[in-house]
Amino acid sequence: MEKKLCCPECFDDRGLRDDIFPTLNPSKGKCDFCEANDVPLVEPGRLAPWFELLVNVYEAHKDGKLLVEWMKDDWALFTHQTMDVAHAKELLGEILDNGEVVRQRFIPSPSYIPQAKAYEPS
């Protein structure tokens, strides 16, 4: 099966678009996930180090929310109109190479203090 590729528009995040994607030597074309045209494309797994930082601020809890729901709510990620929860789960599962973790429920880790743009250089 051919590897699906994702683009910054899937996440609609300026940090990813301006700071992360250009460093990953992206190809260019149509996104397999959000179907944007003429966008930079990378294999989702290349974004794993960045997303693992986000995942680390949550911990598994049966009454929690899905990781993609937290990422939509807390980080304004996956806000592209085609990236509903189902699509976002598929993409995050590809990024983390883990189809299980995206189905689990999480709560913010009590030791984590939210920072709106923690990944941006200060």
Ligand SMILES: [Zn+2]
């Ligand atoms: Zn996309």
